[in-house]
Amino acid sequence: MKDFLLRKYWIMFIAVGVILAIFLVISQNKDKEVTGQAIHLSETKKSDDYNEISSSGDESNTADQLETENQDIYVDVKGAVNKPGVYKLSSNERVQDAIQDAGGFKKDADQNQVNLAQKVQDEMVVYVPEVGENQLPTVHSASSSSAAEKDESSLQSRNNLVNINTADETELQTLTGIGPSKAAAIIEYREKNGFFKKVEDLKNVSGIGDKTFEKIQSSITVQ
Numbered sequence: 001m002k003d004f005l006l007r008k009y010w011i012m013f014i015a016v017g018v019i020l021a022i023f024l025v026i027s028q029n030k031d032k033e034v035t036g037q038a039i040h041l042s043e044t045k046k047s048d049d050y051n052e053i054s055s056s057g058d059e060s061n062t063a064d065q066l067e068t069e070n071q072d073i074y075v076d077v078k079g080a081v082n083k084p085g086v087y088k089l090s091s092n093e094r095v096q097d098a099i100q101d102a103g104g105f106k107k108d109a110d111q112n113q114v115n116l117a118q119k120v121q122d123e124m125v126v127y128v129p130e131v132g133e134n135q136l137p138t139v140h141s142a143s144s145s146s147a148a149e150k151d152e153s154s155l156q157s158r159n160n161l162v163n164i165n166t167a168d169e170t171e172l173q174t175l176t177g178i179g180p181s182k183a184a185a186i187i188e189y190r191e192k193n194g195f196f197k198k199v200e201d202l203k204n205v206s207g208i209g210d211k212t213f214e215k216i217q218s219s220i221t222v223q
Contacts, residue, residue, distance in 0.1 A: 075120050077102040079128035079194040080109035089120055098126050106130075127194060161221040164202055165195040175216040182207050196222045 071091045075098045078084050082103030089098060096116040105111055110131045120126075162171055164186060172183035182205075189205045196202060199220050203213050 071122075073120060073122035073124075075122075075124045075126060076191075077126045077128075078191070080106040080130045081128050082106060084192065084194070091120070091122070093120055094118060095120060095126055098124075099128065130197075133197060160219070162219055163222065164199070164220050165190065165222050175219055177212045177215050182212075198222060 072088055073091050074086055075089055076086050077098050081099060082105075084102060087098055087101040089101065094116060095114065095118045098120055099105065099114070099116070105128060108130045110129045110133060113129055114126075162175055164172070169180065169183040169187060172178050172186055173180065178186075185205050185207055186202070190196065199217060199222055200213075201222075202208055202216075202220070203210065
């Protein structure tokens with residue numbers, strides 16, 4: 001009887017031990033599962049944060065690029081347009097936009113000499129000639145204009161003629177009777193009204209009368 005009770009107690013003890021062991025194993029597995037889920041959620045959040053930062057950076061770069069491409073510039077529109085002057089445009093606009101801002105073509109404008117599809121540049125000069133007018137290039141930037149004027153001035157110097165359409169103040173003052181004030185007046189008239197069509201048009205400049213013109217007529221040209 002005593003041995004029977006002893007075996008019974010041992011069986012109960014072993015059963016309790018097995019139950020405790022199973023409980024501990026289950027508890028550890030649950031802890032590992034919760035920890036794994038927490039790590040997964042943390043990694044997912046980091047990935048989402050990285051993607052958000054990357055997307056924000058791409059949007060910022062795109063915005064900076066668009067801002068660079070759409071800078072404000074200033075274009076000088078002259079010649080046969082209704083409202084000659086300096087106009088503010090965007091760097092992605094065309095010559096057509098500049099002419100529209102200047103009130104459009106006049107009736108006698110020679111539109112065939114103007115490239116309406118050309119993109120505008122800062123400090124560009126857009127000159128629209130009249131029909132039958134023999135002109136220098138109708139559209140040019142400040143840098144190309146400067147180079148063209150230097151070449152033209154050099155050619156005219158060799159011919160002992162001053163081109164009143166391209167000469168600067170210094171070159172104009174080499175003419176008899178033309179001082180700093182008259183040279184400045186010639187350039188101002190040219191900027192407001194466009195190039196001279198013939199040398200006689202120089203008499204339209206304030207301060208230049210028949211006598212002054214007669215002195216310099218043989219020394220000037222518009223070609």
